[in-house]
Amino acid sequence: MQRGPTLIHRFLLPALTLGLTTAPAACDATAQDAPRRDIAIAIHGGAGTISRGDLTPEAEAAYRGKLEEALRAGYAILERGGSSLDAVVAAVRILEDSPLFNAGKGAVFTSEGTNELDAAIMDGRTLAAGAVAGVKRVKNPITLARAVMERSPHVMMIGAGAEAFAAEQGIELVDPEYFFTQHRWDALQRAKAQEAGKPVSEPKGPQAFTPDDRKYGTVGAVALDRHGNLAAATSTGGMTNKRFGRVGDAPIIGAGTYANNESCAVSATGHGEFFIRNVVAHEICALVQYGGLSLREAADRVVMQKLVAQGGEGGVIAIDRNGEIAMPFNSEGMYRGSIDRDGRIFVGIYRE
Amino acid sequence: MQRGPTLIHRFLLPALTLGLTTAPAACDATAQDAPRRDIAIAIHGGAGTISRGDLTPEAEAAYRGKLEEALRAGYAILERGGSSLDAVVAAVRILEDSPLFNAGKGAVFTSEGTNELDAAIMDGRTLAAGAVAGVKRVKNPITLARAVMERSPHVMMIGAGAEAFAAEQGIELVDPEYFFTQHRWDALQRAKAQEAGKPVSEPKGPQAFTPDDRKYGTVGAVALDRHGNLAAATSTGGMTNKRFGRVGDAPIIGAGTYANNESCAVSATGHGEFFIRNVVAHEICALVQYGGLSLREAADRVVMQKLVAQGGEGGVIAIDRNGEIAMPFNSEGMYRGSIDRDGRIFVGIYRE
Numbered sequence: 001m002q003r004g005p006t007l008i009h010r011f012l013l014p015a016l017t018l019g020l021t022t023a024p025a026a027c028d029a030t031a032q033d034a035p036r037r038d039i040a041i042a043i044h045g046g047a048g049t050i051s052r053g054d055l056t057p058e059a060e061a062a063y064r065g066k067l068e069e070a071l072r073a074g075y076a077i078l079e080r081g082g083s084s085l086d087a088v089v090a091a092v093r094i095l096e097d098s099p100l101f102n103a104g105k106g107a108v109f110t111s112e113g114t115n116e117l118d119a120a121i122m123d124g125r126t127l128a129a130g131a132v133a134g135v136k137r138v139k140n141p142i143t144l145a146r147a148v149m150e151r152s153p154h155v156m157m158i159g160a161g162a163e164a165f166a167a168e169q170g171i172e173l174v175d176p177e178y179f180f181t182q183h184r185w186d187a188l189q190r191a192k193a194q195e196a197g198k199p200v201s202e203p204k205g206p207q208a209f210t211p212d213d214r215k216y217g218t219v220g221a222v223a224l225d226r227h228g229n230l231a232a233a234t235s236t237g238g239m240t241n242k243r244f245g246r247v248g249d250a251p252i253i254g255a256g257t258y259a260n261n262e263s264c265a266v267s268a269t270g271h272g273e274f275f276i277r278n279v280v281a282h283e284i285c286a287l288v289q290y291g292g293l294s295l296r297e298a299a300d301r302v303v304m305q306k307l308v309a310q311g312g313e314g315g316v317i318a319i320d321r322n323g324e325i326a327m328p329f330n331s332e333g334m335y336r337g338s339i340d341r342d343g344r345i346f347v348g349i350y351r352e
Numbered sequence: 353m354q355r356g357p358t359l360i361h362r363f364l365l366p367a368l369t370l371g372l373t374t375a376p377a378a379c380d381a382t383a384q385d386a387p388r389r390d391i392a393i394a395i396h397g398g399a400g401t402i403s404r405g406d407l408t409p410e411a412e413a414a415y416r417g418k419l420e421e422a423l424r425a426g427y428a429i430l431e432r433g434g435s436s437l438d439a440v441v442a443a444v445r446i447l448e449d450s451p452l453f454n455a456g457k458g459a460v461f462t463s464e465g466t467n468e469l470d471a472a473i474m475d476g477r478t479l480a481a482g483a484v485a486g487v488k489r490v491k492n493p494i495t496l497a498r499a500v501m502e503r504s505p506h507v508m509m510i511g512a513g514a515e516a517f518a519a520e521q522g523i524e525l526v527d528p529e530y531f532f533t534q535h536r537w538d539a540l541q542r543a544k545a546q547e548a549g550k551p552v553s554e555p556k557g558p559q560a561f562t563p564d565d566r567k568y569g570t571v572g573a574v575a576l577d578r579h580g581n582l583a584a585a586t587s588t589g590g591m592t593n594k595r596f597g598r599v600g601d602a603p604i605i606g607a608g609t610y611a612n613n614e615s616c617a618v619s620a621t622g623h624g625e626f627f628i629r630n631v632v633a634h635e636i637c638a639l640v641q642y643g644g645l646s647l648r649e650a651a652d653r654v655v656m657q658k659l660v661a662q663g664g665e666g667g668v669i670a671i672d673r674n675g676e677i678a679m680p681f682n683s684e685g686m687y688r689g690s691i692d693r694d695g696r697i698f699v700g701i702y703r704e
Contacts, residue, residue, distance in 0.1 A: 127629040127662075133599075134510055154598045155628045158486055159511045161597015245513010246506045247485075254606040254631035276507045277479040279606035279634040286638035310479075 039078040040323040041223040042338040043070050043091050045101045047269045047315040048215025050333030052350055056206040060349065063100055067337040067347050070094040074221055075339045084231035084265075085123055085146070088221035092119075092142045092233045095219035099181045100209065101335070102217020104140055107179050107237025109188040110244045115179040117237055118251040119145040124230030124259035131156040131251040135163055139172045142235045145251070147171055155253065183209045184240070191241035216331075218250055220267025222259070222319045230265035230321060232257050232281070239272070248272025254282035261321055263289040266299075269334065270314010274307055284318055295319070299326040391430040392675040393575040394690040395422050395443050397453045399621045399667040400567025402685030404702055408558040412701065415452055419689040419699050422446040426573055427691045436583035436617075437475055437498070440573035444471075444494045444585045447571035451533045452561065453687070454569020456492055459531050459589025461540040462596045467531040469589055470603040471497040476582030476611035483508040483603040487515055491524045494587045497603070499523055507605065535561045536592070543593035568683075570602055572619025574611070574671045582617035582673060584609050584633070591624070600624025606634035613673055615641040618651075621686065622666010626659055636670055647671070651678040 045067060055063065074091035078084070096104025107115040119141035120131035130149025133156070138144045147169045148157050157165055166173060190211075194200045203211055220234040234257040236250040249256035249272035256272065258281035259265035266281035275281075280302055287298035299318045307314065308330050315329025315336075323341040327334070337347040397419060407415065426443035430436065448456025459467040471493035472483035482501025485508070490496045499521045500509050509517055518525060542563075546552045555563055572586035586609040588602040601608030601624040608624065610633035611617035618633035627633075632654055639650035651670045659666065660682050667681025667688075675693040679686070689699040 122629075129629050134513075152595070153625065154595065155625045156599040156604070157595070157597045158599055159597055161486075161595055164597070165595065243504070243506065243509070243513055243517065245509045245511055245516070247508040247510055252508070252604060252606070253628050254604070254634060258631070273505065273507045276605050277474075277481050279610070279631065282606060282631040282634050283638070286635070286642055290638055290642035 038323060038341060039075070039224060039226055040319055040325060040339060040341050041071060041074045041078060041087055041091065041221065042317040042319055042325045042327060043067060043074070043095070043219070043221045043336065044267065044269050044315065044317045044327070045095055045219050045335030046215050046217040047329045047331040047334035048210070048313070049331065050210050050215055050335070050349060053206060054210060056208060059206070059208045063335060063349060064347050066094070066098050066100055067335060068345065070221070071337045071339055071345065071347070074223060078223060078225050081226050083227070084223040084225040084229050085121070087223040087225065088121065088231045088233035089142055089146060091221040092219055092235050093140050096140050096142060096235050101219045102237045103219040103235040105179060106181050106184065108184050108217060108240040110238065111192070111241045112244045113188065114244060115176060115237055116244060117141045117235070118247060119233070119235035120251040120253060120257040121145045121149055121233040122231065122253060122257055122259040122265070123149070124261040124265050127260060129155050129253045131253060131257070132158065132162045133247045133251045134159045134245065135166070136176050137163055137173045138166050139174045139178065142233050144171050156251065187211060187240050195241065216270045216272070216314055218256070218269035220257070220269060220317060222265040222267050222317050224319055224321065224323045228261065228321065230259045230261050230319065232259040232265040232267045234267045249275035249280070252276055254279050256281060258282045258285055260285055264295055264318050264320040266316050266318045268314060268316045270331070271312050274310055274312025275314065278302065278306060278312070280307070280316065284316065288320060295324045296326040299328050303328040304330055390675060390693060391427070391576060391578055392671055392677060392691060392693050393423060393426045393430060393439055393443065393573065394669040394671055394677045394679060395419060395426070395447070395571070395573045395688065396619065396621050396667065396669045396679070397447055397571050397687030398567050398569040399681045399683040399686035400562070400665070401683065402562050402567055402687070402701060405558060406562060408560060411558070411560045415687060415701060416699050418447070418450050418452055419687060420697065422573070423689045423691055423697065423699070426575060430575060430577050433578050435579070436575040436577040436581050437473070439575040439577065440473065440583045440585035441494055441498060443573040444571055444587050445492050448492050448494060448587050453571045454589045455571040455587040457531060458533050458536065460536050460569060460592040462590070463544070463593045464596045465540065466596060467528060467589055468596060469493045469587070470599060471585070471587040472603040472605060472609040473497045473501055473585040474583065474605060474609055474611040474617070475501070476584070476613040476617050479612060481507050481605045483605060483609070484510065484514045485599045485603045486511045486597065487518070488528050489515055489525045490518050491526045491530065494585050496523050508603065539563060539592050547593065568622045568624070568666055570608070570621035572609070572621060572669060574617040574619050574669050576671055576673065576675045580613065580673065582611045582613050582671065584611040584617040584619045586619045601627035601632070604628055606631045608633060610634045610637055612637055616647055616670050616672040618668050618670045620666060620668045622683070623664050626662055626664025627666065630654065630658060630664070632659070632668065636668065640672060647676045648678040651680050655680040656682055
C-alpha cells in the first residue's frame, strides 16, 4: 500500500516573525511570482506513532516553531550563497539544542541511564564524510562529525577516542548532566517497568513531549546549495532503554546518512536496524542513479514498500540534484519540514 | 587503467595434505570432469604493497597454506550442505586465529598501543546483519558479530557494550595480551618513529611477515551455499598506529561487508575511509542489481575505476547468486583465494 507521500499536502505556516531577514515566500500567491532559487532544504525530527491529540496545542506549536526555526536558519545560509554543508549543520544544531528532539539536549537514555550520541555528515561534492558514535560529552555531535570529516584522516570515530579528538579540536564538551531531561528520564523508567512486566501507565491526554516509546527519535537535514552541491546530516540519541554500545543507522554512511552530487542526499529516521540492513540512504540514491527512478519513486520504493514489507518503521528526507524533495514515512507521523525551490515552506507532523 | 583482474590467472596449488577429507579437485583436468557443485567460496587476507621478494619462501608458503586451510574449511561446510553463514565464519575464524593476518591474533596496534578489533557478518537470505567495533577482549570478533545478528535485536554494537554482550552470551574472551605479537609491536614503533620524523629503517630483505605499513590488513570471506544463499564476513584489527576510536569499513554494513541473495556478497579490504565514502560493497551489488552489470564489471568499476580515481587503495572479494567470483584489487598485491563452482582452488598473493 502506498501511503504518506501521496497524502502529503502543503501546509503553509502563517508567516512567523522569527527575526530573520531572509524569510522565504510563505504563501502560494507569492511563490508563484517568485523566481526559482535552485536552493532547497528539508529536515526531520523523528518518526513514529505520533497522532493528533498526542500533544497539547502549546507543545504542537513548539514543535512546529522549532522545525521552522531550523529550516529558516539553514535556508538563510543557502540564500546568501552559503554551502549546503553549512546549511545542514546550522539546521541540525538547532534541533540538537532543543529538548523537544532526541538528539543533543533531550537525548533519550540507554538502559544504563546514560546518554550516548551518534551523528554523521556527508558532502555530496567530494564524498567526504564524518561520523561519530557513542559520545557522551559532546554538546553538538554534528559539529564533531564535521570536524572528523574535515580535520582528521578518518571517517568514523567512536567513544572515548572520538571525545579525545573533540577535546583536541576545541569542540564544546559538556558535563553528561547537560543531556538530562525529566521527560526522557521518565520514559526510561516506563520502559524499564514494562521490561520487568510491571503495569505501566502511559501518560494520559495530550503531552508536552511525544512519548519516546512511540517514536524513533533522530534529527536530520538535507540541502542543495546554489553551487549545485548536496549535503546530508543526521544526529540522534538512539533508542530509549537501548543496550549501551548499540549503534543505529544515523552514523552509518549509506544507511542513515548519504550524499552524492550525482544522485541525491538522504537523512533517515526510524528503527535503525532495518535502515542499516537495507543500506537505505545509499539504496535510494542507487535507484535514482542506476535504476532510473525519480527521487520520489526511489524513496517510496524503499520506505513504503521494502521497509513496510519487513516491518521496518520510519521515514526519510531526500533531495536530488535538481532540488526535488521527497519525505516519505511509513509511520503514523514524522516531524518534518522543507523549503522548496520555489521558496515555499512546509512544516508537518502528522499525515495531512 | 584496468589492472588486476584481467591479469589474474589461476594459480593451482600443488595438492597439500591438510588432513581434510573433502579436498576439492585441485587441477584443471579433474575439474573439467567434475560436476558443477553450485557452491563457491572466496576469501581475502588483506591488500597493499605486497611484492615478490617481500616474504621469505617459508613465509610465503605459510601465507598460502593458511589461506588454503581457511578456504578448505569453509568449502567443506558448503560441500556437506551447510550454510554460507557457517562457511564464512569457519574461514574467517581460521584467519583470525593466525598471527599472519591483521585480525584477531596478530591484530595491529593503535597509537595507544592497544588492539581494537572490528568485524561484521551479513546473511544474504534475510538481510540480517551483525557488526562489532572497538572490542579489545574478544578472541574471535566474527563470532561476536554473528551473536549480535542472531541473539540481539541490534545490528551494531561497540566497545564495552559489545563486550558486556559477549560475556553474557558466553563468547570466548581473552586477556588483551593474547593479541600481542612482536612483529606488530615493532611495526607500531616504526610508525611512531616515522611520525616523529626520526629515521626509520625498513626491515631489509624478505620477511616472515608483510610489514604493516605496506598493507591494509583485513580478512574476509564470501560464499554461496547449496540452498542458493549468499553470506559475507569481514574481520580486522584496523590500521597500525590508528587513533584509538577510529572505525574503518569492515564493520560498516554496505561499506566493507554486504550480502543480498538478489545481487551479491562482498567483503572488502583496503584504505577503509575510501570504502566507507563509496559504500563499496553495496555499490557493487547495486550496479549488479540495478545497473545491469555483471559481477566482474561491477566490482571492476568500483575498485579499478572509482577507487583508483580517488586514490583509494584496496580490493574486494565478491560472489554473485550464480556463484561467479570476482576478486579485483588496485594495490600491488592481495592475499586471496577461492574455490569456484567447478571445485577449482586458487590461492594468490601478487599479480600473476
